[in-house]
Amino acid sequence: MGVAVSTKIATRNGEKGQCQFKKLKLPLGVAINPKSPLGVAKKDNPGCKANRLPQGDKSVMAASFDLQTFILRARVLKLYRQALRVTKRAPEHSKGELMQTIRDEMEKNRDCNDKQKIRYLISEGMERLKGLDEMLDMQGY
Template sequence: MALSLDLQDFLLRARVLKLYRQALRIARRAPDHSRDELKQTIRREMESNRNCNDKQRIRFLISDGIERLKSLDEMLDMQGH
């Protein structure tokens, strides 16, 4: 059975995947001792919302994820990573 996505679904999915890739990229900069745990946390967050079909909630989660990534990125910058 093939899934049929409308344009809005397709664009939201693309934004989610982009966020996931960005998160993993930033996680690579984390200190060795916390990198694996951070990657697991990122994956767990994505998996926990995998079956969400509420477009408004998905948009909120994307925005929240972007803000959280900005904070993580800034924190890693301050630590020199």
């Protein structure tokens, strides 16, 4: 196939950590492999892990958790998902604001590393979520 398409490839800017994009002309179906010396992966399998761009330290971060931190992280994510499920029952006019409030609360405490404080925040979040759920039940939503 002689058809060429324009593909964007992210390259890391060493100091600032920002991505820059270069346009390349590649045959249809060819993926980029940053690990390959040529930078081009197999045409048949553009979705394999080797064809993805490197993500930096973020991909390694999850692997370095100890067991207790991993369990706490799972509990936080479970609380967040439960909260988003409860907001689906809220009235349409307040659903967006409620979802944004939940996200803001999670983001506010994102960098907390104190396990005792995280446990406290999880229990407080569960209580607040239970109160919201009961309030929506009483209102008939």
